[in-house]
Amino acid sequence: MKTPLLSTLIAIPLLALALPAAAQQTRLIIPAPPGGGTDGFFRTVAQAANETLDSTLVVMNVGGAGGSIGMNQMIRSVPDGTTLAAVWSSPVTAIPHTLKKSYGPDDFTPIIQISSAPYVFCVNADFPARTGKGMIEELARNPGKYSYGNDGIGGTGQLASERIFRAKNLSVLGVPFKGAGDTLNNFLGKHVDIYVGSILPIKPHLAAGKVFCPLVSSAARAPSLPDASSLTDIGIPEEETLLWRGILGPKGTPPAIIEKLQAAFTHAARKPEIRKFVEDSGEEVVIRSGPELEKMLRQEYEALGKVAESLGVAKQ
Known part of the structure; x- marks a missing residue:
């Protein structure tokens, strides 16, 4: 998906983030192809983080x-701070459940969370409900009638949806x-x-009035979609997936590294221009680290694993 500044960022050579050859370098692996939303996001943040690091982040796309x-690749690297992974949620807490030879929360070190956003549930203008509660009621009245598109079998979008639908005993075709x-x-x-x-991809169509989004997958309402119901609004805040x-x-x-x-990426995320970039992308700056981040990752990993198993897509 395209993000603000992306057309400029994808033109930056991979080594453009680097200092002269004598400076220490850190590989920042982005596990996605160049040119997408994740790539643009982390190239922008990496440039800001380089302002305070004593090594230089060099972006490498490994999709x-x-x-x-x-x-x-990151997991197999030497733990000396010279190789990191810049990730989104799916390859960390969702995709591993569908891979026969995989990894889990015990196989890497969580360093810092930078941003967060809910998944959104959007419908066309002729859908017969305008709120999250109304949407759930409509789906309940018509089991098997409606379908939802998602990001692939075992992806976070599918698992986040099924957490909600199953908590509400709904039959919706994925x-x-x-x-x-x-x-x-x-x-x-x-x-x-x-x-x-x-x-982000749905925002222009939402602004044009072609669609509306009754529900988000977060426990709290999203600042970028204040009229969309949260999971708290429909009574299941514990089913949040972000x-x-x-x-x-x-x-x-090592802890010192x-x-x-953490200090460098916190500095980057709190810069006004980076905060604006994140918010324009439909996300929020959310800083988590240490035990709080590890707890979040483990809880999400376990919850999505249960959904994957119930769907029959978990690794055998």
């Missing part, structure tokens, strides 16, 4: 297998696509009834 190839863009196109073409994905972005390191990364990285 494939839902982000797991890049994750595995249709997997290749990503938010593909999901959006099929939703706009009315091949599916509900768009489930990130906020799209978050953050930095991970190999298992055993972790502290320096």
